[in-house]
Amino acid sequence: MDRQDETLQGNEKIEVAIQALQKEATQELLAHTLTVIRRRMKDSGQVIVAVEPSIGTTQMNLKMIQTSDGANWWYAFTSFNEEMKGADSVKSTFLVDIDKLFDAALTVPEIKGVILNPWNRTLMLDKGLIRIIKPE
Template sequence: MNRPKDEGLNGNEKIEQAVYALQQEATQEQLAHTLTVIRRRMKEHGQFVVAVEPSLGSEQMQLRTIRTADGASWWYAFTSFEEELKGAEPVQSTFLVDMDKLFDAALAVPEISGIILNPWNRTIQLDKTLIRITKGS
């Protein structure tokens, strides 16, 4: 299958590989490596796929959220369209967004706990602390 890829998603397979390795061996070193891989992709102007839904009574779109067992709300994003299609939900409206901008937005929205990357498969929960570490700020 030689499907054309969106430029901004090229290289995101490195993130998937790092997250897979982290799932196999959940150590501080592997977490640091995974965050470094995400940071590199961010600095290369990498993008994520995000699901959006229309905001009632507004022209704006809102990022879709997932509520975790503890009641926290998280945005979710995907490293590729293939990852998005692994979910149980029907295909949704999606957009590409710069990683850097998504991280900044997540840090600025108090009711969001962070971003869950690839919630259906090679998953990592980036809370605000991990996002700040990834951004290097």
């Protein structure tokens, strides 16, 4: 049995939508995937984020991935299964509302966006796509 937090239930719909999009990258499937994410967000869905201690403070920072173009991204997982597929196991994680994660990503200039499931069923949500999911 997959250990699943109640707030992650329903995220498998996001994984299925991303998987379909990976097989056939069309505008229709992208729109469908963004709609599925929006629905999970409106249902108070959460994702798992990786954190690291902030040097010199008691706060935690969201971990970043740098892509080959030099852009910095936050990353999040739709399930514990997705998190475990990583090459390096993530040390510290916590659950965050999809809504709040997107709000924060839109306000941090040095972040390009959020990568869902960076190891497997991956979707890179830049700020443009986040704004489509979450209009102001």
